[in-house]
Amino acid sequence: MTTKYELVFIPSPGHGHLAPTVEMAKLLVDRDDRLSVSVLIMKFPFDSEIDSHFESLAASIAARIRLVLLPLQDPSPRTSPLLFVHHFVESHKADVREAVAELSARSSPRLTGLVFDMFCTSMIDVAVEFGVPSYMFFTSGAAFLGIMLHLQSLQDEQHMDLTRLKGPDAELDFPCFANPLPASKFLPLEVFMEEDRRIFLGHALRFRETKGILVNTFAELEPRALEALASMGAPPVYPIGPILNIKVQSEKGFEILDWVDQQPDASVVFLCFGSRGTFHENQAKEIAHALERTGYRFLWSLRQAPAKGMMKAPCDYPDPAEALPEGFLDRTAGLGRVIGWAPQVAVLAHSAIGGFVSHCGWNSTLESIWFGIPVATWPQYAEQQLNAFQLVVELGLAAEIKMDYRRDHAIGSDCVVTADEIEGGIRKLMEGEEARERRKKVKEVSEKSRKALAEGGSSYLSLAHFIEDVSSQ
The missing domain is CATH 3.40.50.2000 (Glycogen Phosphorylase B;)
Known part of the structure; x- marks a missing residue:
């Protein structure tokens, strides 16, 4: 069957985000022979191993998956990893726009959406420019997604000063957990540093703009967290994991x-x-x-x-x-x-x-x-x-x-x-x-x-729902 529609994937730089993104692309094209995927890859200037990773991934992909290595960018160093990644992703925005323009100009396959990583939310702007839906691939678990959304809501909607949670006895109630959690043990340091907090929770705010969120988890692993996401105003969530490269x-x-x-x-x-x-x-x-x-x-x-x-x-x-x-x-x-x-x-x-x-x-x-x-x-x-x-x-x-x-x-x-x-x-x-x-x-x-990934399993069915949504665009 002739390929009819295409998705563009934009993973965050680094093998830990790239590898599951490619595995998800394989899963999608295996399930629907009308679909093709282009993966736009950002390369850290100091990552000497990315070329070998790229070659390994390229050798394992299906014919309807295309890996595109974007031009190397080298923004000025920042004082924190989160700031560096933020500016690094921003520096690739023009390259992503150019690649999407090339795909959008083709009559077939039809571009039907951008799927970006959890730290690439600024790429929503590119999707808006080209009039296509944006989806997010959340490479972490549903509980982490829920915590980010809840912290963002506490700050922006309830106007809570998150820096007051530094105390050793501070606790927070999260909808995705059964009991309050001690902030000193789990709260991200980004919450306490102004510019990092703005970026960290700014991503969470933009999660809400997407048409759907694919999460690398399965319903049986995080049932409470997945149920709670709906009450937080999250877009439709598709638990489609575990997405792993388990070939040894x-x-x-x-x-x-x-x-x-x-x-x-x-x-x-x-x-x-x-x-x-x-x-x-x-x-x-x-x-x-x-x-x-x-x-x-x-x-x-x-x-x-x-x-x-x-x-x-x-x-x-x-x-x-x-x-x-x-x-x-x-x-x-x-x-x-x-x-x-x-x-x-x-x-x-x-x-x-x-x-x-x-x-x-x-x-x-x-x-x-x-x-x-x-x-x-x-x-x-x-x-x-x-x-x-x-x-x-x-x-x-x-x-x-x-x-x-x-x-x-x-x-x-x-x-x-x-x-x-x-x-x-x-x-x-x-x-x-x-x-x-x-x-x-x-x-x-x-x-x-x-069992979740097997035919009829929870993740198998969730992926089918996502494919149905994309193909109906």
Whole structure:
């Protein structure tokens, strides 16, 4: 059948947003052979890995998906990551407009909408210019979406001074949670910094202008949060997840997987902190002490933080021993492995993994659920704190290491989580009746995640509703 209509996807820069966007595009074109998708990709000037990611994604896409690498922009550095991303996305607006104009000028396929990422809301203006609907792909969970909308409403409609929530006893009631939440543990730092708050909640305000919001979650994972969104004045919400790249064939051959193959089932603690997850030497030493004390087998992906004030991608330590306690690698040689970048999906899919110490990025959260691996939470950024809190409070699927961890690579600030805290979290993850109950719950939710995507499942049907809406434009 001839392609009849086209969607333009605009993900935020970074592999953590690009990869699920491409996976969603694959899902759409597989479900409807009338549809084609163009993905407009912004490249960070300091992201040396994007070219390899681009090539890998390009090799895996269907014929009706087109990846377009936009011209490189390099706006002046800003004092916070949120500000930098905001100005970086704005610098690509003209390039997006030009690409959309080219598509709009064609008679076939007909351009029927722009689907932009949660941090690209200014692209609504481009959709308005060309008279097409705008949709948002929210790459995180429904609870985080609800929190953003609620905070924005408190500020703009109820005129609450959000900075007063800094106190240790401050709590907030959110429609998407059953109980009040302590602000000190989860509230994004952006709420307390004026310009960042304006941008963070400005995105939430513009969410309301869209024709619909696709959310990378499934109804069985966040039923309360999804139900609450309607009461917050959100546009129609389509829970279509979990959207994951779970194919691990290309990961085979990694030497570290040979070591994992030799370990007993559910015996290894896997520590991995995402594409931005890095530690300075003082924190790395605390993790090492904790691992040595627990005596558990471990696989630890340790990456080096950029220099203070540098907006750069993480890298592997040239010699991990330099960041670790003297003799640690020798003493634990028969117990675990310290590596750089890790093939996370392939590792989580392995039967030897018994627990996952994670930064709680949403992709990692969904992967851990899909493979039935319980998590010890150590979120490192605002959106990860919100996701982790949803995971812990609502579902009881995770043990806690540190929920109120605060860091800012751009200005070099960092707090240190002690070896005692890390050891305690790992033991809660791996030992005792609570750990056994948690493992059982995770396995149950894992089964639900797979059923949601199967024919007739909740996410399968939700995606069908979205396709029907788009095709009727």
